[in-house]
Amino acid sequence: MRILLVEDEIRLAEALEQILKKQGHVVDLACDGAVGQEMGETGIYDVIILDRNLPHIEGVDVLKHLRRAEITTPVILLTAKDTVSNRVEGLDAGADLLTLSRADTNQQTLDVQPFVLKEAVSEALASFEPIANEKKIDLKVNLADPFIFHGDRNRIKQLCVILVDNALQYTDSGSVTVSLTQNEKETTLMFSDTGHGIEAEHINNIFDRFYRVEKTRTSNQSGSGLGLAIAKWFVEEHGGIIKVESTLDVGTTFTVHFPH
Numbered sequence: 001m002r003i004l005l006v007e008d009e010i011r012l013a014e015a016l017e018q019i020l021k022k023q024g025h026v027v028d029l030a031c032d033g034a035v036g037q038e039m040g041e042t043g044i045y046d047v048i049i050l051d052r053n054l055p056h057i058e059g060v061d062v063l064k065h066l067r068r069a070e071i072t073t074p075v076i077l078l079t080a081k082d083t084v085s086n087r088v089e090g091l092d093a094g095a096d097l098l099t100l101s102r103a104d105t106n107q108q109t110l111d112v113q114p115f116v117l118k119e120a121v122s123e124a125l126a127s128f129e130p131i132a133n134e135k136k137i138d139l140k141v142n143l144a145d146p147f148i149f150h151g152d153r154n155r156i157k158q159l160c161v162i163l164v165d166n167a168l169q170y171t172d173s174g175s176v177t178v179s180l181t182q183n184e185k186e187t188t189l190m191f192s193d194t195g196h197g198i199e200a201e202h203i204n205n206i207f208d209r210f211y212r213v214e215k216t217r218t219s220n221q222s223g224s225g226l227g228l229a230i231a232k233w234f235v236e237e238h239g240g241i242i243k244v245e246s247t248l249d250v251g252t253t254f255t256v257h258f259p260h
Helices: 010-022 033-040 059-068 084-093 117-126 129-135 153-169 200-205 227-237
Strands: 002-006 026-030 047-051 075-078 113-116 138-143 148-151 175-182 186-193 241-247 251-259
Touching (some): 002 033, 010 026, 026 033, 033 047, 059 075, 113 117, 117 148, 117 153, 129 138, 129 153, 148 153, 153 227, 153 251, 227 241, 227 251
Parallel strands (some): 002 026, 002 047, 138 175
Antiparallel strands (some): 186 251
């Protein structure tokens, strides 16, 4: 796979480049928005990893330009700030994965603190309500009473963003449901949709980096194949496990278990 990495922070760019090359990918590097835009316009890349904050041209503006130019290459918008406004702006511009953050560089460790999990999940879902309304998809939220969870609040929010974004992308009608429960043994997050579903032969591979199930995609959908790999990374860093069940043309459920 040929990847365009647009990142002005040299240390981070080199770390990401090394990781991607170790996995057998060809990586071209651009260090500012103007150069990245020009390289992206060639249309020769399978994936573009694009920093949001770049010199000369902001990453979001580069993304908007590429979409206006009908460049449909999947784009991962790389940002250090996980905010609702950033996610909405990224979706509107045409990003395929809203926040990669900087987890894959191993430059950040988990910031484990006690927090109210229900509040964090609600914050993560807030930016998806207008998107669900536009697609006429019922976004259902069933959250347990507030309780304290020990973990990295930002990582958990990003986990929710990835899984809800994934569900909305592959659901054309019906609903996406997010549930949060807790008992004495574990905390469970469940993300269910009535979307396309995944063929059984692909289930074991969907958490692999850059794995894309093309048969589940419609003509106007694209994806980087990185989101679920990063979601799994977030879960495992918290000592949890993530499972998936799916029936073709019926829907998919991702279940995250955090043992106590």
